[in-house]
Amino acid sequence: MADLDVPEGFALLCGICRWRIPLDITVALVKAHMETEHDTDAVALELVALCPRCDQPMRFDYTIGDEDHFECDRCKRSRTVRRAGG
Numbered sequence: 033m034a035d036l037d038v039p040e041g042f043a044l045l046c047g048i049c050r051w052r053i054p055l056d057i058t059v060a061l062v063k064a065h066m067e068t069e070h071d072t073d074a075v076a077l078e079l080v081a082l083c084p085r086c087d088q089p090m091r092f093d094y095t096i097g098d099e100d101h102f103e104c105d106r107c108k109r110s111r112t113v114r115r116a117g118g
Contacts, residue, residue, distance in 0.1 A: 035059050038079070041113075045089060047076030052089070085109045 035058050042112045043055040048070050079091040083104035090102035
């Protein structure tokens with residue numbers, strides 16, 4: 033059973049090799065990836081917005097107020113995400 037909580041429309045990537053972490057994976061398997069693939073026990077993950085059109089990680093573009101704007105380098109679609117608490 034997975035123990036990672038990733039919001040819908042987002043994904044976790046390995047902070048070193050940009051491997052997209054499957055949603056059904058456990059933290060123990062992520063730690064095993066870091067140890068075997070990167071020879072480190074430090075887990076470095078990046079939460080990224082996913083493109084609603086092509087499901088690829090999007091690039092952060094800019095922030096206005098409590099809204100973050102992202103752009104997909106693959107299909108050029110843009111997306112706005114409102115930060116919680118804003």
